[in-house]
Amino acid sequence: DSGVTQTPKHLITATGQRVTLRCSPRSGDLSVYWYQQSLDQGLQFLIQYYNGEERAKGNILERFSAQQFPDLHSELNLSSLELGDSALYFCASSVVGGGREAFFGQGTRLTVV
Amino acid sequence: TQLLEQSPQFLSIQEGENLTVYCNSSSVFSSLQWYRQEPGEGPVLLVTVVTGGEVKKLKRLTFQFGDARKDSSLHITAAQPGDTGLYLCAGAVGDSSYKLIFGSGTRLLVRP
Numbered sequence: 476d477s478g479v480t481q482t483p484k485h486l487i488t489a490t491g492q493r494v495t496l497r498c499s500p501r502s503g504d505l506s507v508y509w510y511q512q513s514l515d516q517g518l519q520f521l522i523q524y525y526n527g528e529e530r531a532k533g534n535i536l537e538r539f540s541a542q543q544f545p546d547l548h549s550e551l552n553l554s555s556l557e558l559g560d561s562a563l564y565f566c567a568s569s570v571v572g573g574g575r576e577a578f579f580g581q582g583t584r585l586t587v588v
Numbered sequence: 589t590q591l592l593e594q595s596p597q598f599l600s601i602q603e604g605e606n607l608t609v610y611c612n613s614s615s616v617f618s619s620l621q622w623y624r625q626e627p628g629e630g631p632v633l634l635v636t637v638v639t640g641g642e643v644k645k646l647k648r649l650t651f652q653f654g655d656a657r658k659d660s661s662l663h664i665t666a667a668q669p670g671d672t673g674l675y676l677c678a679g680a681v682g683d684s685s686y687k688l689i690f691g692s693g694t695r696l697l698v699r700p
């Protein structure tokens with residue numbers, strides 16, 4: 476158990492809909508990362524938050540947005556969903572500084588039909 | 589754009605064989621991590637290397653960080669079926685606002 480909690484574990488929704496994925500980081504971790512992993516692909520970095528502020532951005536679509544709340548949990552919002560958005564979405568957390576290792580949640584499997 | 593290239597992409601070997609996986613980039617990383625991911629699960633951290641030339645051992649796994657901190661290798665001795673999985677390297681770029689860039693992964697199958 477990495478200590479990172481993601482909900483829901485599975486999500487099936489229709490094209491055009493909007494969903495929210497939730498992540499609770501490990502206790503004490505200030506940084507949260509979101510990654511997308513399509514079938515048999517590597518991890519694509521979407522966005523990073525540190526203590527409530529956006530710190531780094533990757534290849535995140537304009538239809539996607541995220542935020543980190545004062546209690547440090549984070550949400551990834553995906554809107555106007557397309558079939559190609561079907562993927563595993565991972566959240567990871569870390570303590571900035573030190574080894575900078577990231578600890579991953581178990582992911583949310585999103586299926587857009 | 590920082591890119592991490594992993595090779596080989598796929599590797600199928602017999603139990604007991606040795607193997608090496610490579611992670612290369614033209615960028616310098618402040619640290620590099622190796623993760624292992626099993627189907628349907630999140631990546632699990634194996635090791636972090638920070639210093640150029642650093643070598644770390646984890647049982648049958650040996651990790652090395654290149655002198656210039658641009659590349660790394662993972663060597664597995666006497667592979668076992670339990671080593672099967674997706675191996676990912678990730679480089680940390682930046683300082684206070686850093687991000688982790690992942691390689692595309694090496695999918696390893698160890699046949700009994």
